[in-house]
Amino acid sequence: MGGEGRAVGGAWAPRLAAVDDADELGRLLHDFNTEFATPTPGPDVLADRLRTLLAGPATFALLAGSPAVGFALVTLRPNVWYAGPVALLDELYVVPPLRGRGVGSSLIEALVAAALRRGVALIEVNVDEPDVDAARFYARHGFRGGDAEAGDRAFYLSRELGG
Amino acid sequence: MGGEGRAVGGAWAPRLAAVDDADELGRLLHDFNTEFATPTPGPDVLADRLRTLLAGPATFALLAGSPAVGFALVTLRPNVWYAGPVALLDELYVVPPLRGRGVGSSLIEALVAAALRRGVALIEVNVDEPDVDAARFYARHGFRGGDAEAGDRAFYLSRELGG
Numbered sequence: 001m002g003g004e005g006r007a008v009g010g011a012w013a014p015r016l017a018a019v020d021d022a023d024e025l026g027r028l029l030h031d032f033n034t035e036f037a038t039p040t041p042g043p044d045v046l047a048d049r050l051r052t053l054l055a056g057p058a059t060f061a062l063l064a065g066s067p068a069v070g071f072a073l074v075t076l077r078p079n080v081w082y083a084g085p086v087a088l089l090d091e092l093y094v095v096p097p098l099r100g101r102g103v104g105s106s107l108i109e110a111l112v113a114a115a116l117r118r119g120v121a122l123i124e125v126n127v128d129e130p131d132v133d134a135a136r137f138y139a140r141h142g143f144r145g146g147d148a149e150a151g152d153r154a155f156y157l158s159r160e161l162g163g
Numbered sequence: 164m165g166g167e168g169r170a171v172g173g174a175w176a177p178r179l180a181a182v183d184d185a186d187e188l189g190r191l192l193h194d195f196n197t198e199f200a201t202p203t204p205g206p207d208v209l210a211d212r213l214r215t216l217l218a219g220p221a222t223f224a225l226l227a228g229s230p231a232v233g234f235a236l237v238t239l240r241p242n243v244w245y246a247g248p249v250a251l252l253d254e255l256y257v258v259p260p261l262r263g264r265g266v267g268s269s270l271i272e273a274l275v276a277a278a279l280r281r282g283v284a285l286i287e288v289n290v291d292e293p294d295v296d297a298a299r300f301y302a303r304h305g306f307r308g309g310d311a312e313a314g315d316r317a318f319y320l321s322r323e324l325g326g
Contacts, residue, residue: 053241077240078216121324128309129316143320146291153292154319157306160285
């Protein structure tokens with residue numbers, strides 16, 4: 001794990017988040033959802049969950065800058081089609097004043113490096129259809145739809161339970 | 164766990180797969196990908212992986228009928244927005260001669276019951292755009308796109324690593 005956090009350079013070079021980063025990451029996640037008018041349980045609940053998740057094997061995060069100006073939050077799960085885990089990029093966020101300056105790209109590069117170190121063969125992300133900037137960003141970074149050869153897209157669907 | 168596998172009735176009532184079902188499930192997964200001309204590492208490799216995965220906490224499967232005529236393969240991962248895990252329906256398959264007879268629907272009902280027992284608040288699935296029958300099937304079972312209120316869809320993207 002000697003290479004963690006040294007994958008890219010620059011003023012906001014991403015580093016792997018430690019459990020102690022849970023408070024800062026929780027605040028950023030809360031800001032993220034607040035910006036996009038999405039419900040959030042609040043920074044403290046998020047930080048509590050992150051303390052547990054970041055200590056476990058199925059979640060990791062990358063933070064850009066100190067104090068952090070952006071982050072990538074990633075979860076791993078097993079998949080029968082691959083020998084190693086599959087990684088899902090759950091959230092990628094850069095604070096508004098620093099967008100368009102390569103922070104997101106450096107987070108993706110650091111994510112790929114961290115994923116490779118964990119034996120990951122596939123990284124996934126779900127993008128809302130109206131978010132065409134995000135779609136372009138991920139296309140530029142090698143992400144493709146369901147059947148790249150045929151040019152087909154794939155849809156992400158979900159169903160909430162109970163409540 | 165006393166209710167596992169008794170969620171729905173009928174001749175092909177789904178039951179939770181045990182580790183000993185890995186060989187049968189591996190064969191069905193292989194048949195699934197062969198039918199859709201998708202690469203497969205072969206039934207033996209799949210069975211070996213399933214023996215490991217089904218013994219762990221992050222994968223479960225439901226089998227319909229004995230011998231099985233269909234299955235649902237599901238993986239769990241943590242997610243910071245929920246107290247419990249999120250479930251992804253990786254694969255849902257019914258053998259060709261028995262399609263259109265409710266086996267898939269009974270697998271979804273059993274999946275929801277099994278997910279609720281595990282504290283799951285969200286079930287996800289990714290559907291290729293040309294597969295309109297699957298999209299209709301999941302819509303009928305309460306699955307929605309990225310922003311259900313706005314009627315927006317969400318895309319699933321992925322990037323393979325290494326080679």
